[in-house]
Amino acid sequence: xxxxxxxxxxxxxxxxxxxxxxxxxxxxxxxxxxxxxxxxxxxxxxxxxxxxxxxxxxxxxxxxxxxxxxxxxxxxxxxxxxxxxxxxxxxxxxxxxxxxxxxxxxxxxxxxxxxxxxxxxxxxxxxxxxxxxxxxxxxxxxxxxxxxxxxxxxxxxxxxxxxxxxxxxxxxxxxxxxxxxxxxxxxxxxxxxxxxxxxxxxxxxxxxxxxxxxxxxxxxxxxxxxxxxxxxxxxxxxxxxxxxxxxxxxxxxxxxxxxxxxxxxxxxxx
Numbered sequence: 518x519x520x521x522x523x524x525x526x527x528x529x530x531x532x533x534x535x536x537x538x539x540x541x542x543x544x545x546x547x548x549x550x551x552x553x554x555x556x557x558x559x560x561x562x563x564x565x566x567x568x569x570x571x572x573x574x575x576x577x578x579x580x581x582x583x584x585x586x587x588x589x590x591x592x593x594x595x596x597x598x599x600x601x602x603x604x605x606x607x608x609x610x611x612x613x614x615x616x617x618x619x620x621x622x623x624x625x626x627x628x629x630x631x632x633x634x635x636x637x638x639x640x641x642x643x644x645x646x647x648x649x650x651x652x653x654x655x656x657x658x659x660x661x662x663x664x665x666x667x668x669x670x671x672x673x674x675x676x677x678x679x680x681x682x683x684x685x686x687x688x689x690x691x692x693x694x695x696x697x698x699x700x701x702x703x704x705x706x707x708x709x710x711x712x713x714x715x716x717x718x719x720x721x722x723x724x725x726x727x728x729x730x731x732x733x734x735x736x737x738x739x740x741x742x743x744x745x746x747x748x749x750x751x752x753x754x755x756x757x758x759x760x761x762x763x764x765x766x767x768x769x770x771x772x773x774x775x776x777x778x779x780x781x782x783x784x785x786x787x
Contacts, residue, residue, distance in 0.1 A: 535602060535625065538647055542582075543605035545740030549583050552738030555724055559671045559780055560586045560642040562720075566669045566784055567638055571595035574637040577661060579626050579654070579670075580644020584610025590640060591618055598636065600624050602647075603740075626654040631661045639668035639785075646673045646697060655710035655785065662787040669784050674719070675699040676779040680767045681732065687763035688756060695741075703781050714786040722780055725773040729764040730757060732776050 542549075564586060567576075572594030578587045581599035587610055590597045598620045601607050607621045624630035626641070627648050639658045648654050651672065658668040675697050682694040698706070700719055707715050726732045736742065752760075764774050 534649075539602040539604075541742045542601075542603040542740035545738060546583065546603060546605035546609045549606070549609070549739055550585065552735045553582075553585070555722070555735075555778065556582075556643055556739065557585065558722065559782075562782060563640060563642050563669045563671055564589060566782075567593075567640065567667075569593060571638070575635070576638045576640060577629075577631065577636045579629070579639060579641035579658070580647075581610050582606050582644075584613040586640060586642060587619070588614045595638070596620075598622065598631070600626070600630065602626075627657065629654075629657040629661050633660055634663045635661050637663055637666050639666075639670070641668070641670040643671050643673065643780075645670055646695075651698060651703065651706035652709035655706055655712055659710060659712055659785055659787060662785070664787055666787045667784060668787075669782070671780055671782050672703070673697045674703060674779045674781050676721075676777070678776060678778065680764065680775055680777060681729065684729065684760055684763040684766070688759045697779070700779075700781065703783070707783070707785075712785045716784045718782040720780050720782065721777060723775050723777045725769070725775055727773065729761050729774060732774070 570593060571590060574595050575598065576590045576595040577598045577600065578590060579600055581587045581601050583606060584599060587597050587599050591614055596618045597614070599607060599610050599614070600622045601610070602623070602625060604623050607623060611619070611621055622630050626644060639662060641654075641658070645651055645654050658670070662668055677697050678694050685691070685693040703717060707717075726735075768774050
């Protein structure tokens with residue numbers, strides 16, 4: 518494979534929705550790591566499911582972002598293929614990881630730019646929830662895995678950011694938080710992808726913030742700003758004040774506000 522960033526954009530990847538998602542993450546690329554503590558936590562859990570010694574193996578990092586975990590996979594000895602929907606994220610990943618034993622491709626998790634049976638492991642941390650149908654990237658992951666290979670992934674499920682969602686419902690009727698699939702829908706997606714051998718681990722992870730604004734700054738900082746069916750327009754100071762007031766319903770004794778994520782950690786065996 519060539520070491521320069523290659524572009525693989527099938528027709529469905531060029532949709533308006535995909536372009537909006539890619540643009541949001543591209544804007545966040547340079548400051549993503551400052552706001553990605555939660556993503557590092559989930560990624561470390563995923564990484565623990567892979568061998569400590571990856572020398573001689575090829576690992577595909579789906580939705581590699583800034584390459585934080587690509588670098589760790591490389592440190593374990595792997596040859597790493599980084600893919601992302603955002604060219605700016607790939608630029609940052611390349612600056613972090615270099616070219617030795619690294620490959621970078623601009624392509625879509627729903628149409629992986631790799632041949633069948635071509636990688637030993639797949640790693641995908643909090644990327645697949647941006648796909649319209651979870652079964653599609655799962656089927657792609659299984660397709661590119663070699664016989665005996667393993668893919669590990671994390672994705673958000675129903676109930677994530679419910680405190681923020683409920684606070685917004687007090688303020689207006691707009692959709693300000695993305696909808697996530699149920700835990701049962703994850704199992705259905707695995708069945709649709711013909712993943713016969715898999716494990717899933719469902720965990721609730723809670724972060725604490727000083728304010729709703731601090732949470733929203735983190736979400737913006739990682740590029741998680743695209744919301745399906747979202748209305749246009751910014752948030753006025755009055756609306757933000759109302760949101761902060763509504764969010765106080767969930768505060769703890771120290772006055773901190775929770776942001777709860779429901780995370781599905783999965784492993785696919787080929």
